[in-house]
Amino acid sequence: xxxxxxxxxxxxxxxxxxxxxxxxxxxxxxxxxxxxxxxxxxxxxxxxxxxxxxxxxxxxxxxxxxxxxxxxxxxxxxxxxxxxxxxxxxxxxxxxxxxxxxxxxxxxxxxxxxxxxxxxxxxxxxxxxxxxxxxxxxxxxxxxxxxxxxxx
Amino acid sequence: xxxxxxxxxxxxxxxxxxxxxxxxxxxxxxxxxxxxxxxxxxxxxxxxxxxxxxxxxxxxxxxxxxxxxxxxxxxxxxxxxxxxxxxxx
Numbered sequence: 085x086x087x088x089x090x091x092x093x094x095x096x097x098x099x100x101x102x103x104x105x106x107x108x109x110x111x112x113x114x115x116x117x118x119x120x121x122x123x124x125x126x127x128x129x130x131x132x133x134x135x136x137x138x139x140x141x142x143x144x145x146x147x148x149x150x151x152x153x154x155x156x157x158x159x160x161x162x163x164x165x166x167x168x169x170x171x172x173x174x175x176x177x178x179x180x181x182x183x184x185x186x187x188x189x190x191x192x193x194x195x196x197x198x199x200x201x202x203x204x205x206x207x208x209x210x211x212x213x214x215x216x217x218x219x220x221x222x223x224x225x226x227x228x229x230x231x232x233x234x235x236x
Numbered sequence: 237x238x239x240x241x242x243x244x245x246x247x248x249x250x251x252x253x254x255x256x257x258x259x260x261x262x263x264x265x266x267x268x269x270x271x272x273x274x275x276x277x278x279x280x281x282x283x284x285x286x287x288x289x290x291x292x293x294x295x296x297x298x299x300x301x302x303x304x305x306x307x308x309x310x311x312x313x314x315x316x317x318x319x320x321x322x323x324x325x
Binding site: 091167169171172173174232234235236 | 265269272273276
């Protein structure tokens, strides 16, 4: 049976994975540099607080900019508009993706708490939480892509 | 063998003036991709959407969707033409 071409939501999810990877890899790079240094606890907490704030602001900003560009480029290349409606199938897939990402995030936080029992510094714990944010976001997008593919 | 919800949507579209997936999607307020997924038996619609699709074809829901086996187009012709079937309630 002939498969449908990539839908708007599939393309959007692929873009989202790329954005997530780019932003998180740059954040991890920053964090890794700091990870090696031995600083007082307060300084480490400030650093991580700053990292998370920066991460969310960067994600929101880059996501909106790339989404706007994607809509324009996609329209130009394929003539496909942004879907006007989100129907029950879209909602079911969205629910499945959020469900999976929630479990990954919860598992990440749980592992970070386990790590807190083992290590004496904050950095590995925050790194684990940041990693679980990234993996949960990617898992959600992968589930969206797979679900749309499977039902096309 | 596992049973699943099957349908005659594709055949019925052609029977109804070669209606396109897009037209059916607009009438039922879903995306064209959802209609394609339903036709390929890759997505089972909600009861509400199944009723909406049946309404478009002016057929009882049981004649558009079936559980386990799919009605043949011949059967649908009979129903549309008023012919009775064993399974008619």
